[in-house]
Amino acid sequence: MSDNVLTGLAEIVEEVAGVAADDVTAEKSFVDDLDIDSLSMVEIAVQAEDKFGVKIPDDELANLKTVGDAVNYITSNK
């Protein structure tokens, strides 16, 4: 798993949802652990697309349950 992607994603999550970047770790669920709602997920996805130069279509976004899922998707699609 890419540390750079994890760090960058954690910065976005902190900016959008106010979760401390240190708490954004691979095994955490966006909804259940980090209390991030669907509206914030959209915003996080848009910022991640810009930051990492990937496309995250809605049907893919729905599958990204954990931070690790998102890091893996971004790493293999950028």
Added chain:
Amino acid sequence: MTSGIEVVITGLGATTPLGGDVTSTWDALLAGKSGVRPLTHDWVEKYELPVKIASQLVVDPTEVLPRVEARRLDRSEQVAIVASRQAWSDAGHNDDTVDKQRLAVIIGTGIGGAITLLTQDDLLETQGLRKVSPLTVPMLMPNGPAAHVGLELKAQAGVHAPVSACASGAEAIAWAYRMIMSGEADVVVAGGAEACITAIPVAGFSQARTMSTRNDEPEKASRPFDTGRDGFVLGEGAGVMVLERREFAEARGAKIYGRLAGIGTSADGYHITAPDPEGVGQSRAIAASLRSGGIDPSDVGHVNCHATSTPVGDVAETVAIRKAIGDHPVLTAPKGALGHLLGAAGAVEAIITVLSIRDGVVPQSLNLENLDPAVSLDVVAGEPRKIKLDAAVNDSFGFGGHNVALAFTPA
């Protein structure tokens, strides 16, 4: 009243151009301060707007709210949250003091999330769909301030958002009265919120020729009842009060500021922006507030006026006051100091009326130097006047011909 139910006020909260809370606002008002300041935004010069002043918040809500919470809220929602938290805590409420199904929230606004609408439209134009916030709709909807406060308090008796232009804040309080009197709620958090100091409202009000252009003397621009008045000054802020069924408040040992004895609402059926110069609809609202409160007009010592500093409106209101009450009440117009907070005005001014009764003092109507001879009523000028009040009325009127009068009595 035959029902035996009484409505009392147990908590107050506000953020205004005079102060970041109720106490600082009240102190600044009595000290004769003005909230009106020059606009420093680039859009004033860009669009060559004739109005270059506004009554702007002393404490920016983003200084009070956590960053992430603030970014999810329109400015009108931010000020509603700030004022509501103050009022809720001032009332001594917490999570366990009231059954959530007996708790309601009613917060009105005149314009709603105009700044969000404009900001997001700009993003759509310049950067496309992807940059439009998924929070756009909950931020711009006019029920947003009420909805956010209702959610925070988990209020389930009802969450409502009256939209009646500059009467919205007062209508929210009238609505609270009805909910408590009808037995629908024991506690209601009610008020108004407004934050739309941006180019298009200023441009629109300017084109309607309703705003003061006394740009070289901002603190003197809002001057209700004065012969030199030339329009209102746009303001921003929020006022919220906690209203309760008296028995409920007393049972939990709450402090009581005063009583909302009666309310009256009416519509002019006259013109979309101009008040009926005969004040017929306004006087009906005032009379109804006294009737529903069981108050004899001769007992009304004071009227906290809507008077916005427009040439026509100020005089029409005095005609209505004379009709409904008589020529004995002592008047003041807080907009001289506060400017016009639109949908928040009625709520902030209701708070001021409650404090006038509590402290036995009516603030001066700022900038009243030469009383318009057409007014010929006793308006407090120069400095506050000490006066024991048995009853006081707060007037609020809005574009559309909406009229609301709230009749307060001591605790």
